[in-house]
Amino acid sequence: xxxxxxxxxxxxxxxxxxxxxxxxxxxxxxxxxxxxxxxxxxxxxxxxxxxxxxxxxxxxxxxxxxxxxxxxxxxxxxxxxxxxxxxxxxxxxxxxxxxxxxxxxxxxxxxxxxxxxxxxxxxxxxxxxxxxxxxxxxxxxxxxxxxxxxxxxxxxxxxxxxxxxxxxxxxxxxxxxxxxxxxxxxxxxxxxxxxxxxxxxxxxxxxxxxxxxxxxxxxxxxxxxxxxxxxxxxxxxxxxxxxxxxxxxxxxxxxxxxxxxxxxxxxxxxxxxxxxxxxxxxxxxxxxxxxxxxxxxxxxxxxxxxxxxxxxxxxxxxxxxxxxxxxxxxxxxxxxxxxxxxxxxxxxxxxxxxxxxxxxxxxxxxxxxxxxxxxxxxxxxxxxxxxxxxxxxxxxxxxxxxxxxxxxxxxxxxxxxxxxxxxxxxxxx
Numbered sequence: 474x475x476x477x478x479x480x481x482x483x484x485x486x487x488x489x490x491x492x493x494x495x496x497x498x499x500x501x502x503x504x505x506x507x508x509x510x511x512x513x514x515x516x517x518x519x520x521x522x523x524x525x526x527x528x529x530x531x532x533x534x535x536x537x538x539x540x541x542x543x544x545x546x547x548x549x550x551x552x553x554x555x556x557x558x559x560x561x562x563x564x565x566x567x568x569x570x571x572x573x574x575x576x577x578x579x580x581x582x583x584x585x586x587x588x589x590x591x592x593x594x595x596x597x598x599x600x601x602x603x604x605x606x607x608x609x610x611x612x613x614x615x616x617x618x619x620x621x622x623x624x625x626x627x628x629x630x631x632x633x634x635x636x637x638x639x640x641x642x643x644x645x646x647x648x649x650x651x652x653x654x655x656x657x658x659x660x661x662x663x664x665x666x667x668x669x670x671x672x673x674x675x676x677x678x679x680x681x682x683x684x685x686x687x688x689x690x691x692x693x694x695x696x697x698x699x700x701x702x703x704x705x706x707x708x709x710x711x712x713x714x715x716x717x718x719x720x721x722x723x724x725x726x727x728x729x730x731x732x733x734x735x736x737x738x739x740x741x742x743x744x745x746x747x748x749x750x751x752x753x754x755x756x757x758x759x760x761x762x763x764x765x766x767x768x769x770x771x772x773x774x775x776x777x778x779x780x781x782x783x784x785x786x787x788x789x790x791x792x793x794x795x796x797x798x799x800x801x802x803x804x805x806x807x808x809x810x811x812x813x814x815x816x817x818x819x820x821x822x823x824x825x826x827x828x829x830x831x832x833x834x835x836x837x838x839x840x841x842x843x844x845x846x847x848x849x850x851x852x853x854x855x856x857x858x859x860x861x862x863x864x865x866x867x868x869x870x871x872x873x874x875x876x877x878x879x880x881x882x883x884x885x886x887x888x889x890x891x892x893x894x895x896x897x898x899x900x901x902x
Contacts (some may be wrong), residue, residue: 500606505535507799512552513566513789516542518755519821526815530806536799541864544829547862548572556581563800566616566789569859573790577607583793585611588803592808600853601825605790611816613790614808617816618825620842621750622774622784623673625757628655629768630745638772642680642708645775649717652745659717661737661744664725664881669733669749669875671858673713673769674877676748678705679854680776684783697893704870710884721745722881732735735760738769748774750787751842755821766838784849787856788825801886811846818845865900872896 515523516661520542527538541562543551549572556839557564565582566844569571576582577634585593586706590611593602597615605613624638629636634655639645649659663669679687682701689695690702715721720728728736737744739761747753749786754765757898763769777783793800806812813824823843858866858873865872874891880889 478811485647493652496694496838501533502535504802507535507797508539508543508801509563509803510715511521511564511566512541512543512548512555512562514543514548514568515518515566515789516544516817518759520683522819522822526807526812527817529812529815532802534799535761536801536803538803538828547869552576558571561795563793563795563797564803565794567613568787568789570790570855571860571861571866572843573605574790575863576792576794577612579611580614581794582612583796585613585793585804586645587806588615589801589808592805592869593693596808596810596826596828598825598827598847598850600851603811604788604855613792614804615788615825616791616807617789618823618846619752620784620823620846621754621786622676622845623748623750623771623842624774625734625738625747625749625753625769625771627742627745627768630742630767632777639775641678642776646712649712653716657742658719658744659711659746660893661719661728661733661747662713662722662725662881663728663730663733663749664722666730667727667869667878668858668867669730671873671883672785673709673748674705675854675857676774678702678710679783679785679859680774681705681708683778684852684854687854687857691857692898698890702890702893704868706880706886710880710886713881714884724773725881726878729759731756738763751823751874754838755849758820758878765836771842782849782853783852784845785854785856786846787859791837835856861897862900865896872900 498751511527513523520540520797524540527540531538539656548568552562552565593611601615602611605611605615607794619623626638632651634657636648636651639648652659681704686695687700715801718725730749733747734756737747738757757769791804793804810826810828810830812835813826813829816822816877817824817829820835820839825846828845831840831843834843860866861873868874873896876892876896
């Protein structure tokens with residue numbers, strides 16, 4: 474199926490190339506004199522790579538694109554401030570489906586036009602189209618995806634402790650116990666960045682409760698006081714008990730995501746594993762100078778549901794925040810395989826676009842992780858906290874993140890469930 478799509482894409486690309494070769498320079502410069510303001514969360518290396526994508530759009534159209542990064546600021550706050558000041562954005566890359574639906578309901582984003590919708594239908598599976606829809610209308614294009622169902626590990630530490638990547642959750646507990654007995658902290662945990670704790674919970678819940686209950690919890694059709702939530706929290710508490718966490722849980726609450734990676738994998742190694750997304754690879758390469766696939770590798774977060782592999786992930790969806798035709802044209806460009814391939818070739822990136830050539834990814838592991846997201850199909854589930862109202866799922870110090878920070882220290886399952894249910898109700902989710 475994928476091969477058929479690829480052959481069709483190559484034939485289409487040939488026809489398009491022939492058409493473009495005869496196009497007048499004026500057509501390539503059709504948006505010259507236009508400025509498009511784009512807002513996203515990426516900074517540093519990720520910003521550099523995304524700017525390369527925008528430069529490809531400029532080369533094709535002549536439009537000037539100005540990228541603004543949220544940096545450490547809470548993205549909804551920045552967007553709302555710009556609206557109140559009369560400084561609207563043209564395109565934004567939102568990290569949550571819940572935020573897309575919130576802005577769609579408020580009329581702050583523009584639904585995709587028919588031309589863009591047809592491109593999305595061609596290149597994206599149903600699960601990704603649904604994640605960018607509200608009330609039956611398509612509002613966005615998923616440009617970047619993340620495979621968050623991964624555990625990164627130090628290969629040498631596993632070999633010295635005579636353990637191998639586990640296949641199930643009971644095996645993960647056994648590996649953690651063996652590493653602890655060998656004098657190595659099993660996990661480095663970034664409790665300061667509470668989203669890493671929500672990722673832990675979501676991976677466990679998806680595997681223990683299954684995709685259907687995962688969807689029901691995200692929609693609040695079942696309460697956070699449900700026994701299925703208690704089961705996932707109980708296992709999370711055992712896995713992340715203070716003795717399993719580098720420096721203990723108090724230290725973890727002061728540890729950022731970037732620090733958790735460097736503390737684990739920079740020589741000398743202090744922890745054996747970090748459970749987080751594909752983007753860990755970029756930090757390993759840049760900050761620890763270890764070799765991915767040889768010295769530091771990754772295995773799927775252990776455990777299937779009812780025998781079927783499940784993948785939990787995230788992503789960034791491009792939405793149009795102004796009615797400018799140039800903004801619509803940029804959205805169409807971001808929906809194309811060619812746009813995604815610009816960043817994919819640079820690494821640290823996965824695209825949910827079905828027709829991105831896997832050969833452009835720079836290494837075998839990147840290709841494998843991208844393939845897992847594509848092939849998960851209907852068993853892919855978006856990060857649950859990002860499906861929730863932003864005040865509950867994404868606020869850095871309250872709601873889900875704040876509750877799981879507290880749970881990391883006290884491991885009081887009943888109290889955590891009560892706080893989560895109260896926060897969900899307060900957020901209207």
